[in-house]
Amino acid sequence: MQTSIVAYPHIGKERELKYLLEKYWRKEISAATLEKEAATLRQVHWQNQVDGSLDYLTINDFSLYDTVLDTACLFNIIPTRYRRLGLSALDTYFALARGYRDEKGTVAPLAMKKWFNTNYHYIVPEFSDDCDIKLVSQTPLAQYRETASYQLKKKLLLLGPFTLLKLSAYNGSKGPATYVPALIRAYLEFFRCCQQEKVELLQLDEPALTLDLQQEDLNLLKKLYSELLAGKGKLQILLQTYFGDIRDCYDDLIKLDFDALGLDFVEGEKTLQLVSSAPFPTDKILFAGIVNGRNVWRNSYTASLNLIKNLQLQGINLVLQSSCSLQHVPYSLTGEKNLPPALKEKLAFGEEKIRELLLLKELATADPAADSTAVTPTVNTAKNQVKLLPLQTKATYEQRAKLQQQCLNLPLLPTTTIGSFPQSQAVRQNRRRYNKQLLKLCDYEKFNYAEIKKCIRFQEEIGLDVLVHGEFERNDMVEFFAQQLSGFVVTQNAWIQSYGSRCVKPPIIVDDIKYRQPMTVKWIKYAQSLTTKPVKAVLTGPTTIVNWSFNREDIPAQNSILQLAAALKNEVAALEKSGSKIIQIDEPALREKLPLRKVDQPSYLETAVNAFQFLHNSCRPETMIQTHICYSDYTDIMPWLDKLDADVILLEASRTSKSCLQNPAFLQLNAALSLGVYDVHSECIPSVAELLTAIKQRLAVIPAAALWVAPDCGLKTRTYKELAPSLKNMVTACRRMRQMLPLPER
Structure with a gap:
């Protein structure tokens, strides 16, 4: 049994990336300084995964603004109006995200939308009729080379083509199907580069598979991956899903030539049922998302261990991981000096969730009679069940x-x-x-x-x-x-990224909510x-x-x-x-x-x-x-x-x-x-x-x-x-x- 995370937070323990970006946008530092400091921040994030004793190191989950935008730029999906600005690759990237203005006029930024049902915002890629899709960057592989000294299994992360197509905008006469052949060629070229670089495992993120899928979606999925997997050679590929279950395509996916499949057992209402009803293939690895990547409460170890035992009894080759990227939770509890100790014991932020994975691995491989209740936190019990009064008749x-x-x-x-x-x-x-x-x-x-x-x-x-x-x-x-209001606790440093350099610090609801005063x-x-x-x-x-x-x-x-x-x-x-x-x-x-x-x-x-x-x-x-x-x-x-x-x-x-x-x-x-x-x-x-x-x-x-x-x-x-x-x-x-x-x- 091994451990992994889907992805690590971008922003840094002290929001280092936020301040770096804003300095660059104010022209207080050079592009070279920004790149150098960003590389240092990546090294810290990788070292934290090493120190957390994870078995897999996740690479290319870091972004200067947004990983969806990174993928668009990787494959040259950049509208002509931005190319005409004549900017550097870095400043073109930021123009896509933030817009650009000079004496000649204004170029508005690309659209920004919520990332599924989270508070993170992604930049919407825009396909146009003159879009020339091709691999134009080696940035993910350059980051992979930066990890040469780390003695862990390594997986390189990239947004998958199905989700890229589903989340993009199409500004022209052509629809998504038009771009499929070129996109397949671009991904296959990236696969070839991965093989040359001897990438151990390529993680393709496909959260759009947890949406309601129609037959045309399933046809697109099969079209993309039948050709991509046929050309992957010896490259090992993990198809990673999160934010729900894949009830509409599970049977199709387990028949495809993926080496591993990542499933969400936290928000995936039917994930366990799917795995149990259609036996998970013995020649694939299941990356099981059992530690909640979207909330701050400690793992319920008893429930998680029962789930692990269930999967083990099915003879599944198992990797324990977070249910999704840890960018949706704060970085670490170490910065919280003012939280009540009794509450703090019930919480787990990003760093703590990595330790939870290690503890689950140890408990799952220990004596079956070992007591896990000692590490399972108690939770509040709802006292104030509110029922709203009937609405009054109101003027139109x-x-x-x-x-x-x-x-x-x-x-x-x-x-x-x-x-x-x-x-x-x-x-x-x-x-x-x-x-x-x-x-x-x-x-x-x-x-x-x-x-x-x-x-x-x-x-x-x-x-x-x-x-x-x-x-x-x-x-x-x-x-x-x-x-x-009563019922909330606010933190000192529990920041999460909302978009770009913008961070928010969500309160924690700990009890029933009541009004105090105006x-x-x-x-x-x-x-x-x-x-x-x-x-x-x-x-x-x-x-x-x-x-x-x-x-x-x-x-x-x-x-x-x-x-x-x-x-x-x-x-x-x-x-x-x-x-x-x-x-x-x-x-x-x-x-x-x-x-x-x-x-x-x-x-x-x-x-x-x-x-x-x-x-x-x-x-x-x-x-x-x-x-x-x-x-x-x-x-x-x-x-x-x-x-x-x-x-x-x-x-x-x-x-x-x-x-x-x-x-x-x-x-x-x-x-x-x-x-x-x-x-x-x-x-x-x-x-x-x-x-x-x-x-x-x-x-x-x-x-x-x-x-x-x-x-x-x-x-x-x-x-x-x-x-x-x-x-x-x-x-x-x-x-x-x-x-x-x-x-x-x-």
């Missing part, structure tokens, strides 16, 4: 819209932002000093009030119609609320006192808070969502009582944990929608309810967006506007709509002409009376140097557009 959207317009008197095409404004070094330092008890509460609040005042004045000068207070008191849109009222009330324009209050919704936290494992996530809805309803009531006329309840992660299998989706969506409705159902019809959702494929949740019964839905759409605008379901929403007009995650500043074009595109499908104009996400990651001209241009474009439109009837 049309009735509410009329009352809200009378109350707010907004112009046609109202302009606003999503919520957060830049967090300067001074803002972060003020918060750190207060958290370290170096600053009195009154001084901490005085500073924040001054920042709110500057933010309100800034928005008034620019001419925005609906303002926000800027969220200077908030370290994070989830952690801020978790710190003030959390946002004083800040919103002060901001509104400074202006006659409406200031919207911004909350994070219950589904997003749960999805962006590490949830309990003793109760379903839906229970925690309902508990949060019951708690946050008190905050909505307090805001309305204090005079808030617009309340925005953000659910950017509504779709994030949507089950991958369609049969499981209605139950999840029903809970999410009911929780959202419960929050605002008792509000006065004059109170406008907004919500924000981002970086998702909205098509499959469109009917549920309507059921939210929000008055305004603000969607990220700057990178996916084409697919959004071509979706007729947008016309059927009973809500006003904003499709973000520019990408806040790019440093490019949109021109008035570009923004005017974006507004016109939206007006082609959305009535002017139902369209709002806003950026596509919060502005926390931008600087005022970038922010000011972008928002000014947006307001200017909107005012010009109003002059072209007929006056609305009042």
Whole structure:
């Protein structure tokens, strides 16, 4: 029995990669320095796997931005508009991810979407009609050569062709099938290079196999791998899946000439049943994902050992591994000095999960009578099973819209932002000093009030119609609320990568969630006192808070969502009582944990929608309810967006506007709509002409009376140097557009 992990976190124990990237983007270090420091970070990650006594060393799981983008660049899947920039290979790579602007104009970045049902964002490869697919880089093999001194079995990781095709966009007249022959040739060329380099095992990641597969998908799968496996020669190949089971293709895969198959026994509801019903081939190795790579609780050793025993009894050649990449959990528990010892004993981050694999291996090969209960942590027991009360009858959207317009008197095409404004070094330092008890509460609040005042004045000068207070008191849109609700624990350094250099620090749900006291009222009330324009209050919704936290494992996530809805309803009531006329309840992660299998989706969506409705159902019809959702494929949740019964839905759409605008379901929403007009995650500043074009595109499908104009996400990651001209241009474009439109009837 041996041990492995699917992949290691990219970002580093102290977020070293984040700071390296940002220095390079600010032109503070050279490309050579970035590459050198990145190589050093890779060496640390490999050494940690050696020190953890794993039997396999995983290589090419490191990325400067995103492994999907790495694969696209490896095979020359780079649209012509980026090639024309004449940049170096490295800067072309970053232009694909972040966009590029010079005196000649702007090239927008590629689309960015959620990686299956995780909070990680991948860059969407784009196939175009003139795409010349071929192997153009030796980067994975160069990294393989870097590990020559390590005395472990080595496996080289690469995204598989099926998932690459399924997750990509096709900008032209050709569909995925057109690119299959060239893609097969490119992968076969890579196989030949692997054989020349004497790669021991090639891991092809195919998480898309856990989706619902149709016959055309199965045909594509067989087409790809029948030819690839026929040309693999002596190269050993591991087909790695995760995030669920492969019920639609398991029988096909075990008949193909793979040397090993990686299956998820944590999220794979039917994985054990599949392996047991159709005997796993004796000439293949099973890489069994039994340690949860997506949650932070310690492994239940008794359950895992029973699973291992079951697999052993079937005579399966077994490798124990994580259920998926460890990039979805924090790096190490060693940085957590303030967690209660009793809680810390129940947790396992990345480094600890590697040790869990070693312990499982030792227990599984020890005396069968050995007691494993001593290393199995106890879990909480749910005490507060929440059942939401029946919803009250509410005025229709049309009735509410009329009352809200009378109350707010907004112009046609109202302009606003999503919520957060830049967090300067001074803002972060003020918060750190207060958290370290170096600053009195009154001084901490005085500073924040001054920042709110500057933010309100800034928005008034620019001419925005609906303002926000800027969220200077908030370290994070989830952690801020978790710190003030009972049932959560927040960490010091439990960072995980969201995209590129952006990291988040999810709270941990440890108990039942309850409301304590108002959390946002004083800040919103002060901001509104400074202006006659409406200031919207911004909350994070219950589904997003749960999805962006590490949830309990003793109760379903839906229970925690309902508990949060019951708690946050008190905050909505307090805001309305204090005079808030617009309340925005953000659910950017509504779709994030949507089950991958369609049969499981209605139950999840029903809970999410009911929780959202419960929050605002008792509000006065004059109170406008907004919500924000981002970086998702909205098509499959469109009917549920309507059921939210929000008055305004603000969607990220700057990178996916084409697919959004071509979706007729947008016309059927009973809500006003904003499709973000520019990408806040790019440093490019949109021109008035570009923004005017974006507004016109939206007006082609959305009535002017139902369209709002806003950026596509919060502005926390931008600087005022970038922010000011972008928002000014947006307001200017909107005012010009109003002059072209007929006056609305009042």
